[in-house]
Amino acid sequence: MKSILVEVCAGTHCTMMGAMNIMDAVHSLEEFQEDTPDMCDIQVRAIPCMNLCRDAAQGPFVRVDGKLIPQAESESVMAAIMARCHQLDGKE
Amino acid sequence: MRGLFTPITKIRRQVFTEVARYTFERDLDQSDFNYFYESSYRIIPGEVATYRDSVFKERAIIRERIRLALGLPIRPTGTHQPLTEGMAECATSGKKLELPLVNVIPFACEACPTDRIQVSDNCRKCLAHPCTTVCPVNAVSIGKSAAIIDQEKCIKCGRCVAACPYQAILRFGRPCAQACGADAIGSDELNRAKIDQEKCVSCGLCIVSCPFAAIADKSEIFQLITAIRSGHTVFAAIAPSFVGQFGPLATPGKIVSGIKALGISRVIEVGWGADVGSLHEADEFLRDVPDTKPFLGTSCCPSWAMFARKTQPGLSHCIAQTHTPMVAAARKIKEEHPSAKVVFIGPCVAKKLEALDDEVRPYVDYVITFEELMGLFSARQIELSDLEETDLITQASHDGRNYAVAGGVAEAVINVIRARDDTRQVPFLKADSLADCRKMLAQAKAGKANGHLLEGMACPGGCVGGPGTLSQIPRAARAVKAFAEASPYPTASDNTMEQLTPKILRPNP
Numbered sequence: 001m002k003s004i005l006v007e008v009c010a011g012t013h014c015t016m017m018g019a020m021n022i023m024d025a026v027h028s029l030e031e032f033q034e035d036t037p038d039m040c041d042i043q044v045r046a047i048p049c050m051n052l053c054r055d056a057a058q059g060p061f062v063r064v065d066g067k068l069i070p071q072a073e074s075e076s077v078m079a080a081i082m083a084r085c086h087q088l089d090g091k092e
Numbered sequence: 093m094r095g096l097f098t099p100i101t102k103i104r105r106q107v108f109t110e111v112a113r114y115t116f117e118r119d120l121d122q123s124d125f126n127y128f129y130e131s132s133y134r135i136i137p138g139e140v141a142t143y144r145d146s147v148f149k150e151r152a153i154i155r156e157r158i159r160l161a162l163g164l165p166i167r168p169t170g171t172h173q174p175l176t177e178g179m180a181e182c183a184t185s186g187k188k189l190e191l192p193l194v195n196v197i198p199f200a201c202e203a204c205p206t207d208r209i210q211v212s213d214n215c216r217k218c219l220a221h222p223c224t225t226v227c228p229v230n231a232v233s234i235g236k237s238a239a240i241i242d243q244e245k246c247i248k249c250g251r252c253v254a255a256c257p258y259q260a261i262l263r264f265g266r267p268c269a270q271a272c273g274a275d276a277i278g279s280d281e282l283n284r285a286k287i288d289q290e291k292c293v294s295c296g297l298c299i300v301s302c303p304f305a306a307i308a309d310k311s312e313i314f315q316l317i318t319a320i321r322s323g324h325t326v327f328a329a330i331a332p333s334f335v336g337q338f339g340p341l342a343t344p345g346k347i348v349s350g351i352k353a354l355g356i357s358r359v360i361e362v363g364w365g366a367d368v369g370s371l372h373e374a375d376e377f378l379r380d381v382p383d384t385k386p387f388l389g390t391s392c393c394p395s396w397a398m399f400a401r402k403t404q405p406g407l408s409h410c411i412a413q414t415h416t417p418m419v420a421a422a423r424k425i426k427e428e429h430p431s432a433k434v435v436f437i438g439p440c441v442a443k444k445l446e447a448l449d450d451e452v453r454p455y456v457d458y459v460i461t462f463e464e465l466m467g468l469f470s471a472r473q474i475e476l477s478d479l480e481e482t483d484l485i486t487q488a489s490h491d492g493r494n495y496a497v498a499g500g501v502a503e504a505v506i507n508v509i510r511a512r513d514d515t516r517q518v519p520f521l522k523a524d525s526l527a528d529c530r531k532m533l534a535q536a537k538a539g540k541a542n543g544h545l546l547e548g549m550a551c552p553g554g555c556v557g558g559p560g561t562l563s564q565i566p567r568a569a570r571a572v573k574a575f576a577e578a579s580p581y582p583t584a585s586d587n588t589m590e591q592l593t594p595k596i597l598r599p600n601p
Binding site for chain 2: 013019020022073
């Protein structure tokens with residue numbers, strides 16, 4: 001099964017700006033897995049501060065298969081995952 | 093809306109961070125509070141409105157939120173008053189918080205309609221139109237293109253809502269009023285929400301339920317930070333729901349390290365005070381129920397206890413006389429360290445109100461929420477995951493730590509009762525919203541709860557569902573469970589808290 005790695009920064013600033021909510025939103029995509037046979041397997045990982053936020057408040061930061069999303073929100077991260085999933089699907 | 097991160101959550105946290113940052117950095121003797129005008133531009137930059145119709149209004153609302161975060165009242169909208177009025181007097185380590193604690197910022201309120209039944213675009217003006225047939229007051233008629241409800245006649249029975257085959261009729265009300273189990277939200281002369289302070293028990297759920305961020309509570313972060321910076325010894329008493337609140341990498345030991353990095357001397361688990369409470373409530377139950385009290389209500393949730401006393405004064409004596417876990421822990425600290433300041437850190441807005449009580453004032457100097465604490469971490473750029481773990485001495489039992497979740501308090505008290513008298517049967521009831529608490533009290537009044545232990549909580553899910561939390565309830569409840577299971581003491585009776593006291597409260601040798 002195709003797999004996508006979602007890394008959510010769990011540093012102080014990113015957590016304050018909703019990182020845990022983003023993680024929960026990503027987990028909520030598992031609901032689609034039963035009905036959507038070509039849905040990817042999603043690995044979610046909390047990672048320590050990447051030091052990207054110290055000067056400019058651009059958090060929360062999320063990486064979807066290595067691609068950085070600044071000022072991430074649940075909706076932008078879920079959309080990026082779904083797009084990545086379709087992309088992987090198309091390649092095979 | 094609860095459990096989601098919305099622009100409202102973001103604004104609230106930005107205000108806490110901004111106020112905390114300035115308070116940590118300000119010149120203690122020569123502060124220029126005009127800085128807070130700039131703050132409103134930092135939080136709402138530019139000329140284009142993001143959240144509302146006008147950027148000026150957005151900043152005006154931020155300025156009132158800043159005042160509340162400093163512990164000050166909001167200003168009258170119709171007369172001139174400088175933003176900085178009262179700030180210099182408030183900039184002390186003394187207790188400055190005054191009622192009302194929970195405030196509607198009137199010009200932020202969108203004056204949502206109160207309970208209303210309305211026809212939507214979904215109406216197809218169908219031939220059957222069962223909406224008219226079921227209406228007991230003849231309020232529904234069929235207009236040119238859709239059904240029409242005569243709001244004067246409508247008694248909000250909801251029958252038309254249920255009968256419509258197209259889900260075209262909706263019932264909605266004010267989210268703040270719907271969240272308020274104490275029925276404390278009415279309207280002012282401009283139909284904006286107004287809190288009846290006689291009925292309000294400061295549970296704080298309206299604050300996190302208003303989709304326009306029009307309600308906010310006062311904070312004590314300004315006075316707490318000022319105390320730390322003025323050289324006071326400050327002890328933190330941290331509520332059992334703290335675990336899991338600061339992100340998946342912030343372990344309990346790292347959270348404690350983070351609190352110490354702010355300049356706080358020691359951190360005490362309020363779960364330890366919960367164990368004290370469980371022992372007292374078990375004794376009270378065994379002694380008084382059913383002889384002098386038909387049932388016993390738990391006392392740890394101040395909103396529930398106050399709500400019960402206000403709405404059923406005849407049953408007041410049935411709410412346990414026990415000090416809340418917060419007070420038990422704070423008293424112990426003050427006994428050992430009379431000159432220290434105590435800050436309670438929790439998920440709760442009502443604890444701020446409880447700490448204003450004459451009996452509690454001597455023990456608890458400040459109450460802040462987890463969300464406010466996160467603002468302090470952010471202001472000081474304290475990266476919890478980078479910190480060394482503080483080696484925690486277990487201070488609370490499994491049951492004491494479990495006070496944070498609905499049902500945990502009753503279980504803790506019952507376990508002590510069983511340890512004291514294993515023949516005693518203890519039936520119990522629990523409610524975890526004030527609306528359900530009201531029903532539970534009605535049952536009790538009708539004599540249907542005789543011999544019972546009643547656990548009341550204002551927040552859905554218990555303290556982990558409190559308005560001052562950062563984590564969603566299921567995530568927080570899992571973290572609380574794991575931390576509870578890590579305690580070597582199963583119940584309050586097993587906790588050797590007296591022997592622990594020297595270790596946790598006295599300075600290291």
